[in-house]
Amino acid sequence: MTSEDKQGPNRIRLGMVGGGKGAFIGGVHRIAARIDDRFALVAGALDADPEEARSFAVSIGIAPERAYADYKAMFEAEAKREDGIQAVAIVTPNFLHYPVAKAALEAGIHVICEKPMTTSLDDAKALAELVKTSGKNLFLTHTYTGYPMVRQAREMVASGAIGPLRQVQVEYAQDWLAAPEEDPEAAGANWRNDPAKAGQGGAIGDIGTHAYNLAAFVAGEEPRELLAELTALVPGRKVDDDAMVLMRYASGAKGALWASQVVAGNGNNLSLRIYGATGGLEWWQEKPEELWYTPLGEPRRLLRRNGVEATASAVAGSRIPAAHPEGYLEAFANLYKDAADILSGSTAECLVPDANDGVRGLSFISACLTSSQKGGVWVALD
Amino acid sequence: MTSEDKQGPNRIRLGMVGGGKGAFIGGVHRIAARIDDRFALVAGALDADPEEARSFAVSIGIAPERAYADYKAMFEAEAKREDGIQAVAIVTPNFLHYPVAKAALEAGIHVICEKPMTTSLDDAKALAELVKTSGKNLFLTHTYTGYPMVRQAREMVASGAIGPLRQVQVEYAQDWLAAPEEDPEAAGANWRNDPAKAGQGGAIGDIGTHAYNLAAFVAGEEPRELLAELTALVPGRKVDDDAMVLMRYASGAKGALWASQVVAGNGNNLSLRIYGATGGLEWWQEKPEELWYTPLGEPRRLLRRNGVEATASAVAGSRIPAAHPEGYLEAFANLYKDAADILSGSTAECLVPDANDGVRGLSFISACLTSSQKGGVWVALD
Amino acid sequence: MTSEDKQGPNRIRLGMVGGGKGAFIGGVHRIAARIDDRFALVAGALDADPEEARSFAVSIGIAPERAYADYKAMFEAEAKREDGIQAVAIVTPNFLHYPVAKAALEAGIHVICEKPMTTSLDDAKALAELVKTSGKNLFLTHTYTGYPMVRQAREMVASGAIGPLRQVQVEYAQDWLAAPEEDPEAAGANWRNDPAKAGQGGAIGDIGTHAYNLAAFVAGEEPRELLAELTALVPGRKVDDDAMVLMRYASGAKGALWASQVVAGNGNNLSLRIYGATGGLEWWQEKPEELWYTPLGEPRRLLRRNGVEATASAVAGSRIPAAHPEGYLEAFANLYKDAADILSGSTAECLVPDANDGVRGLSFISACLTSSQKGGVWVALD
Amino acid sequence: MTSEDKQGPNRIRLGMVGGGKGAFIGGVHRIAARIDDRFALVAGALDADPEEARSFAVSIGIAPERAYADYKAMFEAEAKREDGIQAVAIVTPNFLHYPVAKAALEAGIHVICEKPMTTSLDDAKALAELVKTSGKNLFLTHTYTGYPMVRQAREMVASGAIGPLRQVQVEYAQDWLAAPEEDPEAAGANWRNDPAKAGQGGAIGDIGTHAYNLAAFVAGEEPRELLAELTALVPGRKVDDDAMVLMRYASGAKGALWASQVVAGNGNNLSLRIYGATGGLEWWQEKPEELWYTPLGEPRRLLRRNGVEATASAVAGSRIPAAHPEGYLEAFANLYKDAADILSGSTAECLVPDANDGVRGLSFISACLTSSQKGGVWVALD
Structure with missing residues (x-):
């Protein structure tokens, strides 16, 4: 701990x-x-x-x-x-x-x-x-990279637990912008709908980048090409509130990303399912303590934060024993804690995303906007 | 009942x-x-x-x-x-x-x-x-159209329970063809991998059509255009074993379909999530007795087969009370029962797919093959 | 199959x-x-x-x-x-x-x-x-003894998968008799509330015996003593609609059984959780395809009917592949199928409960009534 | 918030x-x-x-x-x-x-x-x-009284959401003391097994009191009589590691409490299910953000922390929006926050248990020990 x-x-x-x-x-x-x-x-x-x-x-x-x-x-x-x-x-x-x-x-x-x-x-x-x-x-x-089970997934993928990458399915679904007249209580809704303040992308920038970063963080690979279909499903909205993206990896793996802020019944429903030739891993942000691991041909296993089969990074990112739920604030605290380690002179690998990840995030948004504006075509990622 | x-x-x-x-x-x-x-x-x-x-x-x-x-x-x-x-x-x-x-x-x-x-x-x-x-x-x-909760979803969509269509997310994920050397025990694996016997599509024809049919059955709409990325993720396979499809509906709604037979940990994981302007419905084949319904701005509700808020078609398709699980065989029996009604002279609406649905299924496969062969471009559906 | x-x-x-x-x-x-x-x-x-x-x-x-x-x-x-x-x-x-x-x-x-x-x-x-x-x-x-995963649980317990028995927690919760004025549509409610037709026990006889039989079937042991608290929670009811039972096994193991027909939100919520010195098994009737198995010190495993790690009796009791849900009617059909085997001359062990189990069920009801009538005291089981 | x-x-x-x-x-x-x-x-x-x-x-x-x-x-x-x-x-x-x-x-x-x-x-x-x-x-x-959904449950019970109390089922199951030789890494295992340091009760004192307090906190009632069966299921243990308790309330309601530290597959599995004449509420500590509410005759509803239908105390105990998981540390922080309010002069009702609750907890332990030592008999609670 x-x-x-x-x-x-x-x-x-x-x-x-x-x-x-x-x-x-x-x-x-x-x-x-x-x-x-x-x-x-x-x-x-x-x-x-x-x-x-x-x-x-x-x-x-x-x-x-x-x-x-x-x-x-x-x-x-x-x-x-x-x-x-x-x-x-x-x-x-x-x-x-x-x-x-x-x-x-x-x-x-x-x-x-x-x-x-x-x-x-x-x-x-x-x-x-x-x-x-x-x-x-x-x-x-x-x-989301601060969640121990996300870090465990990354570590497991890197160590070969699922074999060579095949499929990445990442989703981020919400409903807080689903109403035609946005809830004025919803803090930030205003500037998020204004390209001048939020950037050109809507859902793609606000939550799509989180999903993209999560997938890349765990997969350890980024796609080479993508295709995006960005839509404002709520009439009158100036930016996209729904984004569907297909991805091609250099290794031959494929992937899909879906981000939407207008689908009723979804709170903060970020999930990652990642499959390789010999296994699969599945994680849902709303149940962040659990990571489902299936080695091909074996039963599904429920791995828990700081529990049996926890990896080093998951243990390091935990404060309390398994089954005493940690959550979003502790995930966030892990980013601060790791930053503190680095700022205090640690030379260990830093798991907190950095400026290069920031560039990749903007490359992703930019490629999605280009693809969508051209009618939904495949474009290369820088 | x-x-x-x-x-x-x-x-x-x-x-x-x-x-x-x-x-x-x-x-x-x-x-x-x-x-x-x-x-x-x-x-x-x-x-x-x-x-x-x-x-x-x-x-x-x-x-x-x-x-x-x-x-x-x-x-x-x-x-x-x-x-x-x-x-x-x-x-x-x-x-x-x-x-x-x-x-x-x-x-x-x-x-x-x-x-x-x-x-x-x-x-x-x-x-x-x-x-x-x-x-x-x-x-x-x-x-899958024989499941009472699928029929209930169709009925609810038709009666306006989720409002005008926004997003359709349908998936069909399996892992029985995930191993490089296919399990010889897996009945039918052989002819399914032979385009001469199975048709040109692999996963797209075997399970993608089920997913497509399910989405259309519930949504009451079919897409006007689609884009498909078909892949053989297992080296040496002659047909696709993974298919990602994006869909555009005439109404402006969007959708995505994913069918894969090579993702570890997925048994027969067909699911449909369908969202409109005022609500959402979610269903998983592996838990077929449950339909999640969220009217926008209300809590998620768990609807059960033949239970509270069951619609007429769900009741008609049930043999036993709620919470006594019915399954795949009963869903299948509903197709036979409904066929018997028609063959016995019933003039009620028949919920069993017919030859026109068969044509639509082949149109879908054909469009997916065309799109994919052209490099993943948008094509019109007949 | x-x-x-x-x-x-x-x-x-x-x-x-x-x-x-x-x-x-x-x-x-x-x-x-x-x-x-x-x-x-x-x-x-x-x-x-x-x-x-x-x-x-x-x-x-x-x-x-x-x-x-x-x-x-x-x-x-x-x-x-x-x-x-x-x-x-x-x-x-x-x-x-x-x-x-x-x-x-x-x-x-x-x-x-x-x-x-x-x-x-x-x-x-x-x-x-x-x-x-x-x-x-x-x-x-x-x-419920006809469910493949129940039979698998029995087989696993018998083969030592959880070690010597420690704790048996069995529950059967419903709500169909929860309303003060019983729903006249609820078939059988009338005779069930009449001791002359249903026997003296209410919930204890109607569903408590199912729970008791399930526990004994899987555990392979019956308690030596029990203590029961039977209550009519709905005013005016002539028989118990709620039964809490504690159990002592000869081996030193302990157990509890709860049967209730008046607890809102429970459909046909029968469950068995059984723990031994080296593992645990958990099963819920409303999700009958799943059996949770935890060998002590390992992650929870989700076993599925006719899937990986299926035992012989679970395979024999299956008609279709894992993840294509079978349910209550197929469990029931397994009783008929096994009876047919016996009646056709099979000399294999018969998994269907017989007259001796019937006697044990009545012994259980009788002991519960005695215990409860004496104010909730421990009584021996025959 | x-x-x-x-x-x-x-x-x-x-x-x-x-x-x-x-x-x-x-x-x-x-x-x-x-x-x-x-x-x-x-x-x-x-x-x-x-x-x-x-x-x-x-x-x-x-x-x-x-x-x-x-x-x-x-x-x-x-x-x-x-x-x-x-x-x-x-x-x-x-x-x-x-x-x-x-x-x-x-x-x-x-x-x-x-x-x-x-x-x-x-x-x-x-x-x-x-x-x-x-x-x-x-x-x-x-x-556990610090969890927003526990506080919401209390508030809902008090406001009549489930009607007059019928049944209270509270459980606290763990497995960290399940091994015969206790894991020396398990902090606190030593003094917990020593009656001189931990008090006479084992599981009943360590976690049974939490369960009892939780039930009383939400129900707003305490039982009048109870009966306890305390057992050391692991050979050689000096104190109970498993406790089954039946409860009778003055109102005629009934309840059961089970606390065990030796059942494989259970991490920190505290749950409360509470039923009244017109509804039911169910909560699991390992998924603390969710509260299941079923008004009798309506579908099960999934209530979420700080979400739709949140009550005042749940909102007050939340720091972040629904679906961004809070957990154990935030529940604990709510106790500190509320204590700070009182120490700063607030005259609002304090939700943090106090010395009177402490007395009730010891009364509970004491009654359980008495009941068990007498062979499992009903005893009055002070």
């Missing part, structure tokens, strides 16, 4: 951009950063409104002088402090990821960034280049 | 072609025909080997003089008897469906035929034409 | 007592007898009303002269025919099981009898004695 | 007794206290070994001068500080709960205590009395 050895006294000093009062993902980042006690949130530019930004930051325990009106001010001021922030979490709408991350890296601050990394492939490439030259880290919070 | 009123004394006289000793689907047809006691199996040409044909027929209770060496002899001799067969079940390898069905119809005998109806679209059209001119019936045994 | 070798020509001639128009269990017996084609239903006394008895019998294909007004007339007349019935299915209300079975055995006719075998322990013992002296068979249709 | 309003600046100063390096439950308390940022862990006596206690405390960020050798020293020293601890978490072996809690209350410090509250009923009563006279709070960390 997770060691507590590295906690407490040597917390990494963290700033945050975005994540104001009531913002879903900002609160998630804060909890995730606290769970393993490896970060101290000491500065923030939490809201586009400077007054809101300040008062909310203070209300959650940030010192008034480090509750900033905007990220530029924060990076500038913090750079001058001896105890300035070492890393920043970027939890803004998508279009701000790039400028904020760029500014942070230029200020010598590590970045923990929400996906998609940028809203254009060019920006993504530029940012990846900047990461390289800056010598700083960029961690991309593809939450 | 199923009435026993029509049983017994007035059984329909049935012949059978194919279904010799050890043949899976022949035995299934015989059980299905017996369950509701509406048919009497009185004649058969059960095996390509005349001697086997005779001895096996006698062993299962067919009178020696009606145990025929081949179907032509059977149709000729039975036509001369006053108590000759009224219907014939065709359970041969695919390439014989057409000539046998043709001969039966020409002899004035109703046909109960395994799918796919023929091995070419032209044959299918010719047969459908012959059905029309002969005045006889052809019932196509797409088993 | 089930061989068809023994079908057809040599069908066993079957009569039936009870099972008139609309009776649930009579129809089930008729279907079960047909599925494998080993019986021919040629005579019947199907209804307490002589006119109804005759007309319904004829309507389902019984010859008019063999459609009897009562069982005494049937046994007398059939005994005189060369082609008289060889066996009789008794599907009457409980209180008639004993006199009809007695008369049948005395007339030299084998008996296939619904449970509970009688309504008193004394009658049960007398009947078991009569079976012995008559040289005829009595088959007791505890349906 | 959980408001962040009260976080941060006004954290409650917390000490801890027990929970040294590698201790499972101590680490859980620390995470739970951090998740919502309402507590600051500032002092500790974390280990029986003074040196270990100090070094581990410092390693997790406690100031050296507040890393105490034992709890007495801690309470004494902290009482003298202006910024002394306001509350203490007690996570020691069971036999220390009482003396430590007593000392804390006497020092004017609020208590957050692991269950069982004490190892004897007398101690429990004394402690409850002391809580009353001290004016301080005692929170008993029955984790």
Whole structure:
């Protein structure tokens, strides 16, 4: 289980951009950063409104002088402090990821960034280049890679448990945008439906990239070609809310990805089923503690987090024994914990997606948009 | 529940072609025909080997003089008897469906035929034409349409329970052909891998058509265009063992179909998930008694066969109370029972697929082959 | 899979007592007898009303002269025919099981009898004695022992798969008697609530015996002592509708049985969980194709009917491949098929419960009533 | 969702007794206290070994001068500080709960205590009395009451969703003590098997009390009488590892509780099924996000945390949207969050079990021991 050895006294000093009062993902980042006690949130530019930004930051325990009106001010001021922030979490709408991350890296601050990394492939490439030259880290919070059973699946695939890859079926189905008049309560629905703020893709960018990243993370391969059919199934929507993608891998394997935000009865129904010549693995995000493993010709086995047959990465990503459910927040916390290890000098392989994964995500979105705009044709992935 | 009123004394006289000793689907047809006691199996040409044909027929209770060496002899001799067969079940390898069905119809005998109806679209059209001119019936045994919860789903979609169609996700995943050297025990594996006997499609014809038929049966709509990626994932296989298909409906709805026979851990994993603007329905063949229904904005509901909220067709297709599981054989028996009703003069809507559905199935296979051979492009469905 | 070798020509001639128009269990017996084609239903006394008895019998294909007004007339007349019935299915209300079975055995006719075998322990013992002296068979249709996965569980326990017995948890929960005013549509509810017709126990006799029999069938052991708490949870009910039983086995193992007909949301929720020193097995009737097996220290395995790791009895009790669901009617048909084997001279072990099991069932009911009437105390089982 | 309003600046100063390096439950308390940022862990006596206690405390960020050798020293020293601890978490072996809690209350410090509250009923009563006279709070960390769907179930029962209570079925099944030679890795196995440290009950005290508390929490009623059969199923064990309990409620309702630590295939399989005259609710700890609700005569509904039909307490106990799984640590954090509310002056109903619940838990254990020692007889609950 997770060691507590590295906690407490040597917390990494963290700033945050975005994540104001009531913002879903900002609160998630804060909890995730606290769970393993490896970060101290000491500065923030939490809201586009400077007054809101300040008062909310203070209300959650940030010192008034480090509750900033905007990220530029924060990076500038913090750079001058001896105890300035070492890393920043970027939890803004998508279009701000790039400028904020760029500014942070230029200020010598590590970045923990929400996906998609940028809203254009060019920006993504530029940012990846900047990461390289800056010598700083960029961690991309593809939450689902933090689940222990996802990491176990990756490890099992890599070690040959299913043999050479055959088929990848990945899905991400939701229904929170299914109603014709979107629920005004649904936080973020507004900017997500605005290409200027969210990027050109709708469902493909918001959740399709998660699905794509999950499949690549576990498979250890990315497709060479894809074909996408993007649709706005709800009349009047400006961006796609449903995306079907077919994939061809260099190895001859095939795959399909489906992302939809408008199919009734689906909450956050991300799943991955991956099959090779000698076995199969199946995982559902809504039951994240379970990984189904079938070696060809044997019965289906139910593997559980931190239980029998758990792999090293699954054990390392667990805090409590099998059958005491961990969930989304712990998966997220694993990203923070691993980032802390790296920032503290660990040279172990880092399982948290990075800027290169961010570029791949934008390549994927870009290829899907191209394919769909051309009428649903096969296109190469960079 | 199923009435026993029509049983017994007035059984329909049935012949059978194919279904010799050890043949899976022949035995299934015989059980299905017996369950509701509406048919009497009185004649058969059960095996390509005349001697086997005779001895096996006698062993299962067919009178020696009606145990025929081949179907032509059977149709000729039975036509001369006053108590000759009224219907014939065709359970041969695919390439014989057409000539046998043709001969039966020409002899004035109703046909109960395994799918796919023929091995070419032209044959299918010719047969459908012959059905029309002969005045006889052809019932196509797409088993899965016989499940009460599938019929309930169809009825619910038709009555507006999910609103205008948005997304159709249908899958049929198996693993019985996953091993590189196919299991010689697996009945029928041989002829299924031979395009001359099975038709050109592999998985797309064997199980893809079932999936396609299921989706169309429930949706009440067929796609206008499709795109198929057919692959032989097992090295050396002559026909596809994996098929991914995207579909566009005239209404603007979208869909995807996946059929694979090589994905470890999948037994007979046929499922349909169908979503409209105001709800969703989900069904899995391996748990056929359950239909998940979610009206948009309400909790998921578990509907059970012959239980609360059962529709008329689901009740009519049930023999026993909810929670006493019925299965595949009862679904199959529903096809026979409904055929018996029609052959006994019922003028109610017949839920059993017919020759027109057979044509649609061949159109689907044909379009998939065309699309795939052209490199995975969109093609129109007839 | 089930061989068809023994079908057809040599069908066993079957009569039936009870099972008139609309009776649930009579129809089930008729279907079960047909599925494998080993019986021919040629005579019947199907209804307490002589006119109804005759007309319904004829309507389902019984010859008019063999459609009897009562069982005494049937046994007398059939005994005189060369082609008289060889066996009789008794599907009457409980209180008639004993006199009809007695008369049948005395007339030299084998008996296939619904449970509970009688309504008193004394009658049960007398009947078991009569079976012995008559040289005829009595088959007791505890349906659930016919499920292949139940038989597999029994075989696995016997072969040491779970080690020495520790804990038996068996439950049978329903809700069809939950409403204060019972649904008049619920067939049989009336006589079931009348101790004169159903016997003294309510839920304990109607479903508790099924649960008890299932546990004993799989465990291969019966408890030595038990303690019962029987309750009528619905005000005004004359018999128990809820029964909680604790059990002590001679080996030191413990167990609990719960039977209830008044718990909302439960259809026919019979389950057995049985644990030994080295493993556990779990089965739910509503998902009868699945048996969960956990060898201690290994992952949970999902065993499927006729699939990987199927035992001989599970294969023998299967008609179709794994993942093509069989259900309640096929389980029932297995009882008829096995009875046919025995009646045709097989000397293999018969898995169908017999008169001794019937005695044990009545001993169980009797002990439960005694325990409960004394205020819930431990009593010995005979 | 959980408001962040009260976080941060006004954290409650917390000490801890027990929970040294590698201790499972101590680490859980620390995470739970951090998740919502309402507590600051500032002092500790974390280990029986003074040196270990100090070094581990410092390693997790406690100031050296507040890393105490034992709890007495801690309470004494902290009482003298202006910024002394306001509350203490007690996570020691069971036999220390009482003396430590007593000392804390006497020092004017609020208590957050692991269950069982004490190892004897007398101690429990004394402690409850002391809580009353001290004016301080005692929170008993029955984790499972912190799950939002458990709280929703309680709220639904209280508001009449299932009508008058009929049946309570509660189970807590594990297998971590199933092996004859207990796994030495299994933390805590040693002291749990020693009546001097754990109290006289084995499974009944360790997990039976959790199950009992869960049932009482949701039902809103406690039984009047019970009967217990406690067994050491693993040869040589000094305390029970399996407990079967029957319960009678004053209202006429009945119930059964089963707790076992030796049944293969069960991880942490706590479940509650509760039925009333007009509905039923079912919940499984291993899938804690789901609550099954069946109003009598309607289909089963799957209710999800923070989803459709969520009640006020379920929403209040949620941090993230439905279908983003929360788990055990979040349930635990809810206890800490609610405790913080009360300690901060809230006068809302507190859902966290208190000293009276602790007394009830010891009454339950005591009654079970008495019943079992007398041979399994009915005994009254205080």
